Amino acid sequence: MKYKIIGGIIAAVFLLGVIGSVVVMTAQPKNTVQILSDGEVLYTIDLGTAEDTTLTVESGGHYNIVEIKDRQIRVKDADCPDKTCVGMGWLSSSSMPIVCLPHKLVIQFTDDTGDVDALTR
Numbered sequence: 001m002k003y004k005i006i007g008g009i010i011a012a013v014f015l016l017g018v019i020g021s022v023v024v025m026t027a028q029p030k031n032t033v034q035i036l037s038d039g040e041v042l043y044t045i046d047l048g049t050a051e052d053t054t055l056t057v058e059s060g061g062h063y064n065i066v067e068i069k070d071r072q073i074r075v076k077d078a079d080c081p082d083k084t085c086v087g088m089g090w091l092s093s094s095s096m097p098i099v100c101l102p103h104k105l106v107i108q109f110t111d112d113t114g115d116v117d118a119l120t121r
Contacts, residue, residue: 030094030109033073035066038104047071059103066107073107075100 031048034041037059048071055066064085067076075085075098085100097108 032110033091034108034110036106047073057105062103064100064103064105
């Protein structure tokens with residue numbers, strides 16, 4: 001009897017994991033990104049329709065060169081001391097934005113609809 005309960009719990013957890021994986025894998029990818037400087041939205045870009053280009057974002061006498069190529073976005077170059085933002089590579093996940101702390105620059109995916117997301121309600 002004890003083993004049936006434990007087996008049922010394990011099966012339920014496994015089933016929930018499979019269902020969660022399917023939901024995550026079939027979710028539509030976000031294509032709209034925002035480039036913010038010091039909390040102010042400078043650009044809102046739809047990567048699905050954007051042409052390959054580079055943007056220079058200047059702030060306080062410093063710069064970040066943002067590259068859009070093949071429906072992806074990254075910081076190609078910056079004059080900050082550690083260049084962590086350049087090392088982050090292409091933006092691939094809404095959970096991990098590209099951030100340049102010295103220049104207060106953030107590049108992040110945003111919701112296409114403009115609605116409040118499920119986390120903040």
